[in-house]
Amino acid sequence: MVRYPLTKAIAALDEAGVSGLRIHRSYWVAIDAVERLERVNNKPVLRHRNGSQLPVSRTYFASVKTCLANRNKPEPGLTNQA
Known part of the structure; x- marks a missing residue:
């Protein structure tokens, strides 16, 4: 086991x-x-995609909520034309 502060691990990621x-x-979870x-x-x-439930603090x-709402929005300038 390696003890490492979560804030430092997030910065490395x-x-x-x-x-x-x-x-x-x-x-911390990958988007x-x-x-x-x-x-x-x-x-x-x-x-989580593996079926687990992870708590979200206040x-x-x-x-x-904002990040997940924005992840499904298309990027500006891109269209869904075939």
Whole structure:
């Protein structure tokens, strides 16, 4: 086991070009691994593509919601023409 602060690990992932979100004091998740944001027992959770549920804290909820909403929007200037 290697003890390493989460903030330093996130910085290293950013430098490596891995897109992700901090969703809780103890959780970071790759954006591509997120299926959806949902509520379970009236608490926000992320549904991971492997089926697990990850807690989203009040501190990070707004940024998670915004990021997930924006990830599905097309980039400006791009069209869906065949």
